[in-house]
Amino acid sequence: RKEVEQDPGPFNVPEGATVAFNCTYSNSASQSLFWYRQDCRKEPKLLMSVYSSGNEDGRFTAQLNRASQYISLLIRDSKLSDSATYLCVVNPYNTDKLIFGTGTRLQVFP
């Protein structure tokens, strides 16, 4: 089983749609979790950290279920500029590594 698993997509959605991505991780001692986005041929950029209570940043909401080792990212009112690959990233406890999922590709069309 991979350490971090994501549905690769692609998710093709119209502008204005709501879309959700899921991610599961195998290391129950994972301490920190993040969502990064990566545009084609660009570097990953931090989108948001994921906190136990769940957190929201504008149109983006992250949820964490530690018992199920599952995190999600919800994007509301999708924009064309949201088209990218969304990487689920896990920092296992007591290590200095980030473990990346393979990413979920989102394509928003007009």
Add this chain to the structure above:
Amino acid sequence: DTEVTQTPKHLVMGMTNKKSLKCEQHMGHRAMYWYKQKAKKPPELMFVYSYEKLSINESVPSRFSPECPNSSLLNLHLHALQPEDSALYLCASSPGQGVLYEQYFGPGTRLTVT
């Protein structure tokens, strides 16, 4: 300003060449990282420097040699590379090493080995 800069943006080198990749950050971050990313794959960690000391080497072949001259700079020296080493090389930094610290990535150097 969360900026990490990398030079060069693109590099083409032969298998007998020696070249270096450079990374710089002025955010006062104390941990710096090298990643390798192949097309349609996630980044793979290569090295971690913490407080200018190498703390993690992910069993990277010796033809890749990292160097951290000071807390703002990180180099990756390349020698006798193979065509399969062609990839995007990403540098990242974070305020410290360990949990809870987000990493900020530079734009990368796209390396082609011929």
